[in-house]
Amino acid sequence: MxxxxxxxxxxxxxxxxxxxxxxxxxxxxxxxxxxxxxxxxxxxxxxxxxxxxxxxxxxxxxxxxxxxxxxxxxxxxxxxxxxxxxxxxxxxxxxxxxxxxxxxxxxxxxxxxxxxxxxxxxxxxxxxxxxxxxxxxxxxxxxxxxxxxxxxxxxxxxxxxxxxxxxxxxxxxxxxxxxxxxxxxxxxxxxxxxxxxxxxxxxxxxxxxxxxxxxxxxxxxTGVPGRYLITAGMVRGWLPARPAWAHKGDCGRVLVVAGSRGMAGAACLTALGAARAGAGLTTLAVPAGIQDVVAGKLTEMLTAGLPQTGEGTLARDSRREIMTRLENAGALALGPGLSRHLETVALVRELLPALRLPAVIDADGLNALVGDTGLLGRVRAPLVLTPHPGEMARLTGRTTAEIQAGRLKAAEEAAAAFGKVVLLKGAATLIASPGGFTYINPTGNPGMATGGSGDVLTGVIAALLAQGLDAARAAAAGAFLHGLAGDLAARKKGMYGLLAGDIVEQLPAAIARVQAGQEETGDLSAEKHIVRDE
Ligand SMILES: NC(=O)C1=CN([C@@H]2O[C@H](COP(=O)(O)OP(=O)(O)OC[C@H]3O[C@@H](n4cnc5c(N)ncnc54)[C@H](O)[C@@H]3O)[C@@H](O)[C@H]2O)[C@@H](O)CC1
Ligand SMILES: [K+]
CATH class of the missing domain: 3.40.50.10260 (YjeF N-terminal domain)
Incomplete structure (x- = not known):
């Protein structure tokens, strides 16, 4: 709308x-x-x-x-x-x-x-x-x-x-x-x-x-560049139909590159987000030292251990293996829990211009760009950048308060400047594309402001990219489904004790509701914001 x-x-x-x-x-x-x-x-x-x-x-x-x-x-x-x-x-x-x-x-x-x-x-x-x-x-x-x-x-x-x-x-x-x-x-x-x-x-x-x-x-x-409120009908139209003869390889292959010593959870949540959002195959690549930890937590996906630094973060020479693994992937999720280790930052900066497939860049993937956003001009692959207001402030050299006072302007200007899709997190998440389409997300609740929630979103968007949605729609549909899953989780557990894992758990139900046409705007209750045509 x-x-x-x-x-x-x-x-x-x-x-x-x-x-x-x-x-x-x-x-x-x-x-x-x-x-x-x-x-x-x-x-x-x-x-x-x-x-x-x-x-x-x-x-x-x-x-x-x-x-x-x-x-x-x-x-x-x-x-x-x-x-x-x-x-x-x-x-x-x-x-x-x-x-x-x-x-x-x-x-x-x-x-x-x-x-x-x-x-x-x-x-x-x-x-x-x-x-x-x-x-x-x-x-x-x-x-x-x-x-x-x-x-x-x-x-x-x-x-x-x-x-x-x-x-x-x-x-x-x-x-x-x-x-x-x-x-x-x-x-x-x-x-x-x-x-x-x-x-x-x-x-x-x-x-x-x-x-x-x-x-x-x-x-x-509708249909012209402008601002749109994301509705379930829009998301339904964007989600690919899954043929009866679908094979796991047809449904999108996601490579998640994430995690470091002490941050295995972020990597796992990203991978789970991707798998629960319908990626046929998800591979989680982490520093070798935490491979056993993540493999123990995740039974349905493949894991890979990459070369690491002395501090247990991804080493610069893991680049070759990542590039090889990307040959079999449809989309990349990069960033959650990587740390700000200088060598890992260098790895991210080398990796991005070499990408040939769509990717979501989040968290430490974004932090690696601070002070060098000009690098994005050399990235040919479609990217979705998913900053929260603090990360957006660091990327654009402004304060968080400035970003929050003019969120729409901040997101649209960043998308134009970077030439990439920018998803600005927060209440009413915004997705701005360099092509002039901006999407405003109506789903979600304050209970989702919890550790790991953003990692799940990164995985969801990567899964949608791998299933063939363009960067702006993957980000918009991802934000809508992630928020709806959070609303379903809050309905069951209340907002205070909500954990990122509860959002993951509700993703299949959220997708099913949208596909069944049960949610017109993603709202579950009249206490919340409802949009309906009279
Ligand atoms: N043909 C149209 O343009 C239609 C307009 N409609 C209605 O008209 C509204 C817009 O009407 P208007 O453009 O007349 O404006 P509004 O009715 O919104 O109010 C403007 C009035 O408020 C005053 N004002 C502005 N800021 C103020 C402030 N800070 N403190 C005190 N007074 C202030 C202005 O001097 C002006 O007198 C729409 O919101 C809608 O409700 C509807 O009737 C549909 C058709
Ligand atoms: K009024």
Missing amino acids: RVVTAVQMRELDRAAMDEYGVPGLVLMENAGLAVVRVLREMLGGFADRRVAVFAGKGNNGGDGLVVARHLFNAGAEVKLLLLARPEEISGDAGVNLAIWQKMDQPVYTVGSGEDLNAVRLFLVGADAVVDAIFGTGFRGAAREPAAGVIETINGGGRPVVAVDIPSGLEADTGQVHGPCVRAAHTVTFALPKLGLVQEPGRSHAGVLHVADISIPSFLLE
């Missing part, structure tokens, strides 16, 4: 109106009706229900006026609070305000901090609150009186349905610079806005509904 900026959304609205003659009032009416549908489901009907509608002076407020009218007609007791003087409301919103006034319905206005007591009283008796204060036209931090009203709404504890985006949220980044409505549901129009699928905006939005407002569907069409 495509995800847009406020400017892109405005352009779609404009095209619908100017090029196809869909009147703005029709768009606004449809927007309001979509919100009413969600409210009806939430409240189980409107008779004897009290709803407080907060409307700002722009078109978002206009949507709120449509909601107020339909709620009134359906029998609800509606209180309308305007955060502007009535004469300031113009255009389509003004038309809807005039209808409301001609229906002889009262309009309360909030002009100063003193009115907040009245707002509090409104909230006490309300079964639901409609937030139509700011939409995509909002910038920066809310000024008074809106700021106080938003804080009062949040303090009121009533369930809020936000119109288009929670008021106070920056539509393009998901950042919050002042008070911001915490919604139970957000009904967004035509397409999700970027801020709704990235943190902290995602948490403020609650359950996300994407509603059709009659913009011609081909204007929203």
Whole structure:
């Protein structure tokens, strides 16, 4: 599903109106009706229900006026609070305000901090609150009186349905610079806005509904370079069909090069991730000193012991054997647990330009590139780089805080600069490709922030590369399935005690759910973010 900026959304609205003659009032009416549908489901009907509608002076407020009218007609007791003087409301919103006034319905206005007591009283008796204060036209931090009203709404504890985006949220980044409505549901129009699928905006939005407002569907069409929310349907379409006569060699061969003395676990988790994500054959190559350890833990895969340094890390002269083994592989996973030993770093730097097959580079594989990312320009093979924010900061010479404040920009710039697919880990993992496609992952939970979780992901992506997915899709599908497996694991065990091995265990179930069409967006429960078309 495509995800847009406020400017892109405005352009779609404009095209619908100017090029196809869909009147703005029709768009606004449809927007309001979509919100009413969600409210009806939430409240189980409107008779004897009290709803407080907060409307700002722009078109978002206009949507709120449509909601107020339909709620009134359906029998609800509606209180309308305007955060502007009535004469300031113009255009389509003004038309809807005039209808409301001609229906002889009262309009309360909030002009100063003193009115907040009245707002509090409104909230006490309300079964639901409609937030139509700011939409995509909002910038920066809310000024008074809106700021106080938003804080009062949040303090009121009533369930809020936000119109288009929670008021106070920056539509393009998901950042919050002042008070911001915490919604139970957000009904967004035509397409999700970027801020709704990235943190902290995602948490403020609650359950996300994407509603059709009659913009011609081909204007929203997918397939062009841009930003996409990964859905189960997309992943299903990318996964290769496995013929009945499949032989293990047909399903992808992965070579995992990982581990060092004391870090055998990272190597094992990577190999298990690959095997559980459907690689037909997985070989785990580690420093010779830990081969017995990993072989003892893994019964279904081959292991290889490579020349090692005195410290038990991969030695530079293991390169020849790795290259020979790669001749029989479809993809390489390189990095987890390798250590930052200088000789091992030199090995990674020599290996990359020699690669002729797709590879995932993670953890110490990435650390080996710090200070020499120019090397990536000499790598002809398709690569997926999978940094967490700290690794991304080291690779790009910035701070972790800078990366986190502008994750999308950081991932897209890195993909363009390196000419490789970059997967930036964290809540709402981002996958940016040099070709201009960016994918945003909706699956996963905070319980997955546990040691070894990233190693599993590396293995999953390698397995998908070996099964023929291109680098960007392998990374996107890998992130989705890994997150879904983590959600399934959290459902069974809770988030606190979740281990990376629990994610591995749930990978087959996650893949099966996606293939069976059971998961439309990867969400398992209504407590979490759900996207569904109305
Ligand atoms: N034809 C269209 O463009 C449609 C627009 N729709 C709705 O219209 C919304 C966009 O409407 P608008 O562009 O009128 O803008 P908004 O209604 O989002 O709000 C803009 C208003 O907020 C004020 N504002 C911005 N930042 C502020 C701040 N930090 N503190 C205080 N005030 C601030 C602006 O001065 C302006 O008056 C969408 O989110 C959607 O809900 C829908 O009705 C569908 C059709
Ligand atoms: K809003």
